[in-house]
Amino acid sequence: MKKKALDDYLCCMEAIEHDKRKCPTHISKDECISALLPVKDALDILSGKWKIQIILSLTFGKKRFKQILREIPGLTPKMLSKELKELEMNELVERKVYDTAPVTVEYELTPYGRTLKPLIGELHKWGSKHRKRIIARS
């Protein structure tokens, strides 16, 4: 189920439709469904209301909590805290605490977090075309 898992999924859907037990690439229905889990994972990770904005705001380098808060209008500390925790759990952002007084906390995009770049680029590319299409329609 390696690299072509998505193709396997499609193949499996066809198998289901035509009432076969297995698709030609020999994956079961369960394997088939699990083949699209990664897509959902990626969507879940990015689809918090402020995630993209936070990630992009960290693209230029580390920032402090209040600094992000000031930069993004409408964002509340509760939401920022929640979103940062989720990003941290997914190893996209690193939280560093310095023993100063008062305490200093810095958030930084990890190298792994930067691997999102092509994906966000693709989202932006499709989204832009879509905006034009929808605006042109009205």
Next chain:
Amino acid sequence: MKKKALDDYLCCMEAIEHDKRKCPTHISKDECISALLPVKDALDILSGKWKIQIILSLTFGKKRFKQILREIPGLTPKMLSKELKELEMNELVERKVYDTAPVTVEYELTPYGRTLKPLIGELHKWGSKHRKRIIARS
């Protein structure tokens, strides 16, 4: 603000951070924020709970309402109806009604809907790597 809107956004964030009115590429803060709207659009369109599964299920060709319902376990008619309407609004899916008795309704992925393929591919690619990383961690 054409093609490099995302770069403009990043540039603008830096400008905001360093308290400038404009970033070197001369877009305002409002333009800056609107530069990431397309990313959010794309995420919103794809992030319904059943959207991806429905889109993929239609990749092989047109299908009828009940047919999709049977194919996707757990999906209720209410949700399918809602998701299909949203996909239709975004011109990703076309709904065709045939004057038979009882009425026949077919849903088909539009050519435009198929332009999602690279994006979904990218989501799957990143999501798969992420799964491996997270599973390996525990």
Next chain:
DNA sequence: GTTATCAGTATACTTTAGGATACCGGTATA
């Protein structure tokens, strides 16, 4: 002495997403 800043947390609330169940009128089948 007062106020502001740091990085958040606590509590209460509204809004949205999604699920469960029942139902519709028309037709074909048993």
Next chain:
DNA sequence: TATACCGGTATCCTAAAGTATACTGATAAC
């Protein structure tokens, strides 16, 4: 005559996401 299928809709409910507002304790600046 009874049942099942077609493509949905209506109603009610729960759970999750997000918002608003207030607050913390230590410190530094005015």
